[in-house]
Amino acid sequence: MEVFLGDGIFNSDGEIWKRQRKTASFEFSSKKLRDFSTVVFRGHALQLGQIVSHSADTREPIEMQDLFSRLTLDSICKVGFGVELGVLAPSLPDNPFAIAFDNVNVIVTMRFSDPFWKLKRLLNVGDEASLKKSAKVIDEFIYRVIHSRRSEIQDSRAFQNSDQLKPDLLSRFIELGENPANQMNEKTLRDIVLNFIIAGRDTTAATLSWFIYMMALHPDIAERVFEELKQFEQSLELGSLKNSIVADQQSFNESLEKFAELLNHETLASLTYLHATLTETLRLYPAVPLVIVINVYTK
Template identity: 60%
Template sequence: MNLTIIAPFRNRYNNMGGLVILICMIFSWIFLHRWSQRNKKGPKTWPFLGAAIEQLMNYDRMHDWLVQYFSMSKTVVVPMPFTTYTYIADPVNVEHVLKTNFSNYPKGEVFHSYMEVLLGHGIFNVDGELWKRQRKTASLEFASRNLRDFSTKVFKEYALKLSTILSQSSFLNQQIDMQELLMRMTLDSICKVGFGVEIGTLNPNSPNNSFAQAFDTANIIVTLRFIDPLWKIKKILNLGSEAQLGKSIKIIDDFTYSVIRRRKAEIEDAKKNGQQNQVLYINIIVLHCSYGYDVNLNITPKC
């Protein structure tokens, strides 16, 4: 009878002993993994998680975080769950990737799947023949003297607007967010050049604009996909950031499609009135939209 009572306790003790040994082995493995990286120049990693924790903690200061590691090495490798990111700051390596051996570094299906909702099949999100075709089209567009002259005029106009805002802020001794102002200037000027639309975000009172806000939100959420292993689940369930992304993309698409429709109507009007130069310029804009190519906005209408 005593043996009958003791047996369950002995089995439980053995199970607990095995569990303790397993836990000790796991902690030893983690300790050795971290200890082996004591002289590593890049981000320290964890088993299975890679450097995801450190990158998430530094997401709001990503550039500063990378610069810290670039001070030790011009190439920073960041292991992540299921993939590895490599950041380079050496001009020779940058030239090698972007020019000398560009074809050896395709964006790939993973990158395309992350960015497709925002970039579609535009030049910044495709490889191979589709990229070459859009690159050729873009080269022809930017060789247009009319486009260059118009772009120069627009950029000067918005540079003066920025200068006025800075002067007023200095006179009133007001604090300003320089990065925010530069982003607004870029967005306004590119919208004016690319779409012929004045969205008016670069003003002294910094007005809100639904398109500008949607664009900023979409860029942030799409970028987060690279470090969020659950984004596909959230997309399927339409939850959290992915639900917000869907709303932002709808605003972007509505704005872009309205511009395309208006530009196509202007083409017909210009043809009727014999304004060939105007037809040529508007055709350039419509080609941008039709091929899904953009200059800086990363907007890719799917028309």
């Protein structure tokens, strides 16, 4: 997994893991990053809502799992790198980084069941040749972003404009890494942030996909979730959702934007039934269902 995860938190142990865990725990608890994440995920969720609304209006089929993967990749890259990939645009465009990311993810996972992967790597053939090319695309993209972000931070300091520093994870880790005690070179920054992108992308997309599937199987539960959302909105004296079903697409999108503005870490805590359905989905369909255990016996 080293070619993909490097020395990130998923692929390290001991003191390296402990230092990353401690740093990440502190960063994710910060209000600045939490507020930034809320804005990012809410904005991309609105894009998704508009795509689904258009599909419902035109009765065109859509692939929800693909949309959720685009949603989470766009969102986590914005939070992690401060970069907008744009794969959730209405045209659903391809992106070289997104394609390479998926390709590497699949191939390194298949290594666990392919006894000849080292030979393929040595000969640079098959999946290993494709992996090498895709890994190069990922690294070029990430290091380019790191160099750009370092320059932006230096320019902000030169003009004594610290308020312009971006709140994404990469920017925060770059600042932390300038402390000699933290020892974060560009390879370390690449590994740390990429691991968190992996953590936030597929897990969330898979859970959302299963959630929609379960709502389709249990329309009575879906209705109760919708009723809770309406009551939540009406408690704030807006009530734009109550007429959204019969409204045209433009009116629905406007209602959706108003509703999204109500959602943050504090208000979401009041949606207990929605929380229950999501956690029940996770119980039935864990976000990481496959755990590979390797036992090594020595005499």
